[in-house]
Amino acid sequence: MSSTERVAVVGWNGDDAATDSRIVKFFNWETPSKNLNLKDYDIWVLLPDTIPDRMPSGTIWDALDVEYVHDALLHNTVIYVLGDARRRIDAGSYTRDFLSWLGLSIRWDSARSTVERNAPELAIRFGVTEYIGARRTWDYALEWAVDYSGTLGGSILGRSQTSISKYTLDIFSLCMNRYNRCIAFGIQLSLNKSTGRYQGEWRVETSYGAVIILPGNSDEVVDYLNSFLVEAIGVSLKEQPPPWVETLTVHGQMELDEKLSDLYAKQDEIAGSIAAVLDDRQKLRSPLGVLYQTGTELEVSVLDMLEQLGAVVERPTESNLEDGWLAVETNQGKFEGVLEIKSTKKPQFDSYGTKQLLEWVTRGIQLRTKKYKPIFVGNAALMISHTERKNPFPKNWIEQAKLGDIVALTTSTLFDAYVMHKCGTLASDEFWNRLFSKSGVFAATDLEACSKSNV
Numbered sequence: 001m002s003s004t005e006r007v008a009v010v011g012w013n014g015d016d017a018a019t020d021s022r023i024v025k026f027f028n029w030e031t032p033s034k035n036l037n038l039k040d041y042d043i044w045v046l047l048p049d050t051i052p053d054r055m056p057s058g059t060i061w062d063a064l065d066v067e068y069v070h071d072a073l074l075h076n077t078v079i080y081v082l083g084d085a086r087r088r089i090d091a092g093s094y095t096r097d098f099l100s101w102l103g104l105s106i107r108w109d110s111a112r113s114t115v116e117r118n119a120p121e122l123a124i125r126f127g128v129t130e131y132i133g134a135r136r137t138w139d140y141a142l143e144w145a146v147d148y149s150g151t152l153g154g155s156i157l158g159r160s161q162t163s164i165s166k167y168t169l170d171i172f173s174l175c176m177n178r179y180n181r182c183i184a185f186g187i188q189l190s191l192n193k194s195t196g197r198y199q200g201e202w203r204v205e206t207s208y209g210a211v212i213i214l215p216g217n218s219d220e221v222v223d224y225l226n227s228f229l230v231e232a233i234g235v236s237l238k239e240q241p242p243p244w245v246e247t248l249t250v251h252g253q254m255e256l257d258e259k260l261s262d263l264y265a266k267q268d269e270i271a272g273s274i275a276a277v278l279d280d281r282q283k284l285r286s287p288l289g290v291l292y293q294t295g296t297e298l299e300v301s302v303l304d305m306l307e308q309l310g311a312v313v314e315r316p317t318e319s320n321l322e323d324g325w326l327a328v329e330t331n332q333g334k335f336e337g338v339l340e341i342k343s344t345k346k347p348q349f350d351s352y353g354t355k356q357l358l359e360w361v362t363r364g365i366q367l368r369t370k371k372y373k374p375i376f377v378g379n380a381a382l383m384i385s386h387t388e389r390k391n392p393f394p395k396n397w398i399e400q401a402k403l404g405d406i407v408a409l410t411t412s413t414l415f416d417a418y419v420m421h422k423c424g425t426l427a428s429d430e431f432w433n434r435l436f437s438k439s440g441v442f443a444a445t446d447l448e449a450c451s452k453s454n455v
Helices: 066-074 098-102 120-125 129-133 221-233 243-247 253-291 295-308 352-368 395-403 411-423 428-437 444-448
Strands: 005-010 022-027 043-046 078-082 088-090 095-097 104-109 141-147 165-176 182-194 202-214 312-314 325-330 333-343 373-379 407-410
Touching: 005 221, 022 221, 043 221, 066 078, 066 098, 066 182, 066 202, 078 221, 095 098, 098 104, 120 129, 120 165, 129 221, 141 165, 165 202, 253 295, 253 411, 295 312, 295 333, 295 411, 325 428, 333 352, 333 428, 352 373, 352 395, 373 411, 395 407, 407 411, 407 428, 411 444, 428 444
Parallel strands: 005 022, 005 043, 043 078, 078 202, 333 373, 373 407
Antiparallel strands: 088 095, 104 141, 141 182, 165 182, 182 202, 312 325, 325 333
16 A cells, blocks of 8 residues: 555645655645545645635535545544635535534634744644744634534534544644634544543543644745645745755855854754743743643642642542542641542533542541542633633532532632732631631632731
8 A cells, every 4th residue: 555645735726746755736726526535635735715705616615514524534634724714605505614614613712912832742743833933923813612512414423422432523722822722723533432430521532633723824825835835745836946056155155154154053042042931931831721721631730739839739549539639737737638620611510520529538438547528629611711711510519519518619719829829918727727617619709718918
């Protein structure tokens, strides 16, 4: 079987190109769908900015629907979208958003912003490190994207879901702005299996193809398309001089080469200084993780923050059991608690958190002869800013918590306590005394009472 990858660039006129490992072909958006099956190609490069204002019927654009694209992703196709993906396309008898074939409901944030945080390992994986770095200011970002909630028709997302397995489209960031919204991002098709331990808990079994959304990194389509093709695919739209030309010199070049050498040396020194400052900055901002992280990453961040607040933390050695234990000594004595740390994209938590905590309390009695205070730390509604989130604890959840002597707080409240601690305004003993004496939700008003100005 040939290992040569086939690349289809849709939305540009160009001559076929090839490298040792790839064949690249170019197509207009008006190409009849009967003449082109994109699923024959391993990599698609789609240019929304070059779609005509009005599309005729029977084109490649008509072929792009949810079932067609998801089937391609299931066969490990990688789809790059270069340019403004917010476009709405008029095809005569209908209009639809350019990304409608993803099967996601998408909302954009149109505020101008700059890159704040990158995912360099993902940029390297998809060959777009230099592409993303070419522009620092962007005109829009992703606010949120969610499934159509069962209205996907023939898509495998709806057709193949069972009680033990399901396909999902999961968003991952390539770079984000200071508001933690994606500027460049990817969408991965994954098969998830139920863990079988609790309802609603899933793990990724297999990952398939992905869609990579990249805004233009320059003003002209030819420039940002060429920037992408050179880096990610290894071909260029522009005529490149043959290698032997580089061995020649012209009058006055040596002086410029010496200047370039000095500038490159300074650039390396500056790059090293920038990298060091960025590393310090990233470490300084790491506590923000409790506001958006999930899974193991969230658990680690919460435990680290509890230590910062003065608790002695015992980390778990087994998965799928207690998320940790903590002990504190205050002016009222010594307190010990057991932790359940959960995250959800939904606006509210279900009852499994309280169920698990009560199980951990029983295990503490049986295995350690200790009755720990059950403490729930939760991060809900991940897709929106923590300042816009509503109460994540339903009425019946709070009633169950009170009956089980459970204290619950959001990661937002925990983060606010951390900020007060760093600012020197948190009365630590009062914070821990109130937390361990509370049954139900430890809310913002409880935290306000722990300010040194109120004690």
